[in-house]
Amino acid sequence: MPTDQQVEAAVTAVAHPNIALIKYWGKRDERLMIPYTDSLSMTLDVYPTITTVRLSPAAPADDVRLDGAPAEGEPRQRVVDFLDLVRGMAGRGEPAVVDTRNAVPTGAGLASSASGFAALALAAAAACGLDLAPTALSRLARRGSVSAARSVFEGFVLCHAGRGAGTAADLASYAEPVPVPGFDPALVIALVNAGPKAVSSRAAMRRTVETSPLYRSWATSSGHDLFEIRAALRRGDLDAVGEVAERNALGMHATMLAARPAVRYLSPATVAVLDGVLRLRADGVSAYATMDAGPNVKVLCHQADAARVAETVRAAAPGCSVLTARRGPGSHLRAETGQ
Ligand code: PMV
16 A cells, blocks of 8 residues: 555656557547557657646646646546546546646647646556556556557557557557667658647548548558558668658548548648649659648658758748657656655
8 A cells, every 4th residue: 555655755757759651530439538540650759748736635626737727628637537547547547637748739639638648547547556567658648548548658669550459459549669770760750730620530530431431441551551661660761651651641641531521631731742742753763651630741751851851841831840750758757756
């Protein structure tokens, strides 16, 4: 049984966003957060989320703060539901004080939910006295957001969709690192619009699964894409990795465009950046684009080409902010605890 001092200790965790090269899009179990398809991502070294959790036995309810302001509505409820899950696993009932700082613009298709729930999973589990193995931590993070399962790990990461139903699916759906020593590309991020998206990814993927005639064929081809990209990663072949990643992302957006009504995240500035990427390739630069549930574009390239890629992207979409990321660390606890 933890002592009172441990109960009150604040735990701080750090997690970084990840960008999927093979996307997850669509859940077959929304309660357990089980995706339809496997995915593969790169954890980044930018835009960390830093989350502190402290159990507070005397508090009347959970106190959730997002970037300094009290969280309300659905964002608050998602955190409270997640805390309930962790408390249930740990056999505890105390309210918690949660303070989350996001360096990434929240809700703009830049994976803030991935870093957010990866950091919360680690901080909340530790605050409740749970010492989870990486696979169990990844499964827990998945319950907050499927992409968060991947931010538990460094570098390139595979997320298993898992088979079966109920507990079997829950046990089988987790991420694990894909060791690719020496493969260290750049990811140039073009933030064409940092505002929140009009349709949440949760609602958009549900509509896509339910109404898009293209969804099933994308899900099937995504399995082939995963096989190919793993072989390309083993060879350290950036062109092959990029080609597969770009077609997988465009295919995912095609499923949404065919949904009824259509979900369209890509804006004119997105398309201008995609044109810039095509021009770079025509000039012999290895550059490949991927987009998530938002208009922003991430361009995979060799580090030596990152400055040229960033310049092309800026010229293609004047006013956009551009940042170059590399592969980054998995979620981890911060050494200092206590507030
Ligand atoms: O993590 P969510 O539930 O917000 O879903 C986002 C999914 C994509 O970013 C579009 C793709 C992915 O695999 O990260």
